[in-house]
Amino acid sequence: MSNALLVAGTTSDAGKSVVTAGICRWLARQGVRVAPFKAQNMSLNSFVTADGAEIGRAQAMQAQAARVEPEAAMNPVLLKPGADGRSQVVLLGRPVAEVGALDYRERKPVLLERALECLADLRRRYDVVVCEGAGSPAEINLRDRDIANMGLATAAALPVVVVGDIDRGGVFAAMYGTLALLSAEDQRHVAGWFVNKFRGDARLLAPGLEMLHELTGRPVLGTLPMLPGLWLDAEDSLDLSTVVDRVDGPGPLGADVLRVAVVRFPRLSNFTDLDALAQEPGVLVRWATRPEELADADLVVLPGTRATVADLAWLRERGLEPALKARAAAGLPILGVCGGYQMLARSIEDEVESKAGLVGGLGLLPTDVRFGAEKVLARPVGEAYGQRVEGYEIHHGVVSVEGGEPFISDDDGQGLDGCRVGSVWGTTWHGALENDGFRRELLCEVAELAGRAFVPAPDTSFAAAREARLDRLGDLIEEHADTDALWKLIEGGVPAAGTLPFLPPGAPGSDA
Numbered sequence: 001m002s003n004a005l006l007v008a009g010t011t012s013d014a015g016k017s018v019v020t021a022g023i024c025r026w027l028a029r030q031g032v033r034v035a036p037f038k039a040q041n042m043s044l045n046s047f048v049t050a051d052g053a054e055i056g057r058a059q060a061m062q063a064q065a066a067r068v069e070p071e072a073a074m075n076p077v078l079l080k081p082g083a084d085g086r087s088q089v090v091l092l093g094r095p096v097a098e099v100g101a102l103d104y105r106e107r108k109p110v111l112l113e114r115a116l117e118c119l120a121d122l123r124r125r126y127d128v129v130v131c132e133g134a135g136s137p138a139e140i141n142l143r144d145r146d147i148a149n150m151g152l153a154t155a156a157a158l159p160v161v162v163v164g165d166i167d168r169g170g171v172f173a174a175m176y177g178t179l180a181l182l183s184a185e186d187q188r189h190v191a192g193w194f195v196n197k198f199r200g201d202a203r204l205l206a207p208g209l210e211m212l213h214e215l216t217g218r219p220v221l222g223t224l225p226m227l228p229g230l231w232l233d234a235e236d237s238l239d240l241s242t243v244v245d246r247v248d249g250p251g252p253l254g255a256d257v258l259r260v261a262v263v264r265f266p267r268l269s270n271f272t273d274l275d276a277l278a279q280e281p282g283v284l285v286r287w288a289t290r291p292e293e294l295a296d297a298d299l300v301v302l303p304g305t306r307a308t309v310a311d312l313a314w315l316r317e318r319g320l321e322p323a324l325k326a327r328a329a330a331g332l333p334i335l336g337v338c339g340g341y342q343m344l345a346r347s348i349e350d351e352v353e354s355k356a357g358l359v360g361g362l363g364l365l366p367t368d369v370r371f372g373a374e375k376v377l378a379r380p381v382g383e384a385y386g387q388r389v390e391g392y393e394i395h396h397g398v399v400s401v402e403g404g405e406p407f408i409s410d411d412d413g414q415g416l417d418g419c420r421v422g423s424v425w426g427t428t429w430h431g432a433l434e435n436d437g438f439r440r441e442l443l444c445e446v447a448e449l450a451g452r453a454f455v456p457a458p459d460t461s462f463a464a465a466r467e468a469r470l471d472r473l474g475d476l477i478e479e480h481a482d483t484d485a486l487w488k489l490i491e492g493g494v495p496a497a498g499t500l501p502f503l504p505p506g507a508p509g510s511d512a
């Protein structure tokens with residue numbers, strides 16, 4: 001049995017992550033031990049595994065869909081773009097280099113080796129590995145050094161399915177063109193299509209699917225409907241409207257809603273922290289980039305960022321500093337998370353991330369930040385408001401606190417993390433807001449400080465909401481894909497030579 005499959009896409013955002021997660025959940029329900037894998041992910045949304053490795057958030061979500069523990073091998077290479085066109089390369093969970101696009105290209109053969117080792121290891125330990133590609137497999141300028149799409153599929157003998165987004169239009173051309181621009185060797189691996197985000201009449205679509213099969217020799221293995229309001233912490237789209245379906249969701253409990261404005265830093269990271277707030281009935285979360293947009297907010301959140309000093313400079317250019325200071329002086333709530341918490345400090349000394357040296361912070365908390373070369377990756381646990389708080393840490397900057405009150409404490413009430421002065425709070429921990437009890441208490445306090453008759457629902461469970469969504473993805477595959485054909489592909493591996501037609505012209509320069 002081949003026991004693996006690669007899910008590629010005609011474009012970024014076609015829905016590879018969703019299809020991968022859906023296949024993982026479908027297989028897990030059948031009692032199959034399945035693991036997700038993505039050789040290389042470029043994202044600022046990451047997650048820390050139980051053993052302290054940093055991986056892409058999408059693979060952590062897919063591991064949850066598979067009901068297995070996320071681990072470094074599931075995403076061996078994570079690229080985190082920074083302020084200066086360079087990216088931090090995280091290899092097997094740890095940062096190893098800062099590179100520009102050209103130097104990165106040089107490293108790819110070595111990275112492919114590591115990715116192949118991880119994939120082989122997962123295939124030994126799991127019944128099935130569902131791999132996700134990156135971008136499009138037909139990027140003809142990048143094929144020679146590809147490690148995430150056909151470069152991986154050919155090296156690891158993976159059958160490939162290609163997902164196309166029909167909502168954008170042009171899905172048949174995108175699929176046909178994707179195949180036709182692959183070399184004969186690569187084309188051998190492509191075994192079928194997934195049409196994603198469909199919202200039309202299936203009877204009208206059917207002839208197109210048949211024509212595509214006819215034209216390419218490959219069948220459509222699934223036509224997945226658009227799921228409105230589907231929130232996934234995998235997405236890098238920054239589209240808060242997808243986070244929660246307001247029309248069908250429950251309304252506020254009290255007389256007022258609570259307005260949360262999140263400062264949209266250019267290098268925003270782990271904005272998934274806000275998903276839990278947006279899940280709360282009656283909490284309206286929106287982005288802000290101007291002082292006027294903070295004016296009527298009950299809570300302003302300064303979220304995490306990959307580039308603290310550069311994004312602090314951006315915040316100042318946008319004229320947000322006086323607005324934040326006036327808020328704090330008026331006793332209105334501000335919450336900083338990780339990079340946002342760092343900005344609230346008196347001073348930031350950074351020879352690592354921005355190399356800017358000593359920079360003045362917003363001075364809203366009695367704290368000072370010093371960036372260290374070593375990245376802190378941790379999964380801490382503590383308590384606040386008498387509620388358990390589990391979080392995760394991903395940062396180079398270390399905050400030292402001199403005064404105020406601790407925000408999160410250990411069992412004995414000793415400060416563990418964060419600082420609070422009046423209506424300004426900050427914490428290094430991501431994920432804190434996913435803790436239901438803690439989130440409700442914090443929102444109650446925000447409502448009181450902001451003078452709103454807002455009451456958090458007593459029963460919102462973030463974990464249950466996430467689980468329900470993973471189930472919907474499993475349903476999507478079970479109900480709308482040809483699961484028998486999918487299973488045959490996973491078992492049978494790359495179709496035998498000569499069984500699938502070659503579509504000309506093939507990749508430029510290949511001898512197909």
Ligand SMILES: NC(=O)CC[C@H](N)C(=O)O
Pocket residue numbers: 269270303304305306307308337338339340342353394395396397398
């Ligand atoms: N997760 C974050 O917000 C990181 C903050 C900052 N860029 C650091 O590395 O320290």
